[in-house]
Amino acid sequence: MKTILIRNANIVNEGKINRGDVFIKEGMIFAIGSGLPDYEADSVIDADGKYLFPGLIDDQVHFREPGLTHKADIYTESKAAVAGGITSYMEMPNTQPQTVTLELLEEKYQIAADKSLANYSFFMGATNDNLAELLKVDPKTVCGIKVFQGSSTGNMLVDNPETLEGIFRECRLLIATHSENDNMIKENLERYQQEFGDDIPVAYHPKIRSAEACYDASKRVVDLARKHGTKLHVLHISTGKEVGLFDESLPLESKRITAEACIHHLWFSDEDYASKGNLIKWNPAVKTKSDRQQILEGVINGNIDVIATDHAPHTKDEKAQSYLKAPSGGPLVQHSLVALLEMYHEGKLSLEMIAQKTSHNVAILFEIEKRGFVRPGFYADLVLVDLDSPWTVSTDNIHYKCGWSPFEGQAFRSRVTHTIVSGHLAYENGTFHEERKGMRLNFERK
Template sequence: MKSILITGANIVNEGSISQQDILVENGRIAEIAEDLSTKSADIHINADGKYLFPGLIDDQVHFREPGLTHKGEIYTEAKAGVAGGTTSYMEMPNTVPQAVTIPLLEEKYARAKEVSLANYSFFFGGTNDNLEEILKLDLNNVCGLKVFQGSSTGNMVVDNIESLEGIFKHYKGLLAIHSENDHIIAANLEKYKAKYGEDIPIQAHPKIRSEEACYDASSRAVAMAKKFGTRLHILHISTAKELSLFDNSIPLEEKKITSEACIHHMWFSEEDYDTKGTLIKWNPAVKTANDREQIFQAMLDDRIDVIATDHAPHTLEEKRQVYTKAPSGGPLNQHSLVAMLDFYHQGKISLEKIAQKMCHNVAILFEIKDRGFIREGYFADLVLVDLNDPWTVSKENILAKCGWSPFEGHEFKSKVTHTIVSGHLAFDNGQFDESKKGERLKFSRKS
C-alpha cells in the first residue's frame, strides 16, 4: 500500500481541534505529530486550512443489493458515501432475498469484498421464526441484529409477541429496532383511504405514521429491553415524545439502551411536504418543526447518541407514484457530513460534536475494532474537508444510482476534498481510486 503524509491539517478528534501532521503506513495511522515534514511518503496531501475528521461510520443504510439493484447497488452507494466522507457503513437486511440466514448474510459480505469502496458490515434480519439461526451469529463479525416493528419487505415484521420476547431474551448482541406500531398505522391509513382513496395527500403521512405509532412501539421496546437486559438500539427517532425514553446521565459505554437521529429528521419538517412531496416520504415520517428541533437538541445533549442517514434509494418513477404506492426512503449518504457542516455554519453545532456523533460514538456504541478515532495504530479512515468551498447539489454531481436527492438545488457551504479508507486514498477532489476496496468491520465484544 502507498504511504500517505498529511501536513498542516486541523484535526477534529476526541473533543478538540489541533493542527498536526499524520503519517499513514500499511493502512494504519503510523504517527501523529506537530511536524512530520521531514518524513517521506508516496502521497503528500497539503491540508493547510482544511479540517480532518475521522471517517464517518453510517450505522444505517439500505444499498438494495441483492434483488433491488435497479434502485442502488453496493458498488454505487458505497462510492457515493465515500464522496461524502463515509468510510464505513452498516447495511440493512431487507433485500431480496432477505439476509435472514447466515449463508445469505455471507453472500452480501462476499459481494461487498468485491465491489465496496468503503468498509462494510451487514445486519442480520430477525423474523418470527429464525431465533435458532440468530443465536449462531458470531458477535465479533456482524454489526448487529435488525428487527422491524414497522413495515418492511416480506416477512420481516416481527409481530408475534413470543418471537419478539425470545429475541429480546436470548440474543446477546446489539439489537437495532425500527419502532412503529403497524396496527395504529393501518387504522390511520384506512381512515385516510376512506376519505381520499389511493391518492392521499402527502401532508397526511406524519398523521398516518403518527407520533402515537412511534411512541407506542419505542416504549414497548424499551420496556422489554429493561425486562430482559437487552442491548437495544432504536433507529431514526422522529418524535419529541420518544426522547423521554433515553438517558444522558451515564457514559455511552455503560448504556444498554441507545438511539439514533437521522439527517432528514433534523433537516426537514412537515412544512416541506408542500414543495418536496413524496421525495421526503420516509418511515418513520418527517413530522413537526418542534419534533425536528427537539431531536436536534437531544442529539446535542446526548439523549440521542449517534447520527446516521437511513440512506434508502428508490427511482424517481417509483417516488412519483400516488401516496399509497410511492415507497418510503431516499438517498442521503453523499450529503450527510456537508449537511451537518451547514448546521455548524449556522452556529447550531460544533465540529467536535459532529465528529463525536458521526464517528466516535458509532465506534463506541457498536464496539468497532480500531476505527472511529484519529489515533496512532488505528486504521486510517479519514476525511478532509474545506469548510469554505460552496457547491450546489445537481443531477450532474449526484452519485447515488437513483440519480436524485432531496437536497437537489441546495448550496452546501463545505466540501469533502479527500477520503481515505483503511489507508487507501479512495477519493481525491472528485476523482476516485478504486484499485483497493474497503474492509470488513470487526468488533471487540466479550461474548
C-alpha cells in the same frame, strides 16, 4: 500500500481541534504531531486551512443488493458514501432475498469484498421464526440483529409478541429496531382512505405513521430491553416524545439502551412536503418543526447517541407514483456530512460534536475494532473537508444510482475534498481511486 502524509490539518478529534500532521502507513495511522518528518511518504496532502475528521461510520443504510439493484447496489452506493466522507457503513437485511440466514449473510459479505469502496458490515434480519439462526451469529464479525416492528420496504415485520420477547430474552448481540406500531398505522391509514380514497395527500404521511405509533413501539422495546438486559439501539428517532425514553446522564460506554437520529429528521419538517412531496417520504415520517428541534436537542444533550442516514434509494419513477404506491426512503450518504456542516455554519452543531456523533460514538456503541478516532494504531479512516468551498447539489454531481437527491438545488458551504478508507486514498477532489476495496468491520466483543 502507499504511505500518505497529511500536512497542517485542523484535526477534529475527541472533543478538540488541533493543528497537526498525520502519517499513514500500511493502512494505519502511524504518527500524529506537529511538523512530522517526511517519512519518505509516497504522497503528501497539503491540508492547510482544511479540517480532518475521522471517517463517518453510518450505522444504517440500505444499498439494495441483492435483488433490488435497479434502485442501487453496493458499488454505486459505497462510491457515493465515500464521496460524502463515509468510510464505513452497516447495511440492512431487507433485500431480496432477505438476509435472514447465515448463508445469505455471508453472500452479502462476499459481494462487498468484491465491490465496496468503503468498509462494511451487515445486519442479520429477524423474522417471526428464525430465532435459532440469530443465535448462531458471531458477535465479533457481524454488527447486529435488525428487528422491524413496523412494516416498510421489503416487509420483514416481527409482529408476534412471543417472538419479540424471545429475541430480547435470548440474543446477546446488539439489537437495532425500526420502531413503529403497525396496528396503529393500519388504523390511521384506513381512516384517511375513508376520507380521501386512494388519493391521500403525502402531507398526511406523518399523521398515518404517527408520533403515537412511533412512541408506543419505541417504549415497548425499551421496556423489553430493560427487562432482559438487552443491548438495544433504536433507529431513526422521529418524534420529540421519544427522546425522553433515553438516558442522557450515563456515559455511552455504560449504556445498554441507545438511540440514533437521521439527517432527514434533523433537516426537514412536515412543511417541506408541499415542495418535496414523496421525495421526503420516509418511514418513520418526517414530522413537525417541534419534533425536529427536540431531536436536535436530544443529540446535543446526549439522549441520542449517533447520527446516521437511513440511506434508502428508490428510482425517480417509483417516487413519482401516488402516495399509496410510492415507496418510502431516499438517498442521503453523499450529502450527510455537508448537511451537518451546514448546521455547524448555522450555529446548531459544533465540529467536535459532529465527529462525536457520526464516528466516535458509533465505534464505541458497536465496539468496532480500531476505528472511529484519529489515533496512532487505528485504521486510517479519514475525511478532509474545506469549510469554505460553496457548491450546489445538481444531477451533474450526484453519485447515487437512482440519480436524484432530496437536496437537489441546495447550496452547501462546505465540501469533502479527500476520503481515506483503511489507509487508501479512495476519493480526491472529485476523482475516485478504486484499485483497493474497503474492509470488513470487526468488533471487540466477548
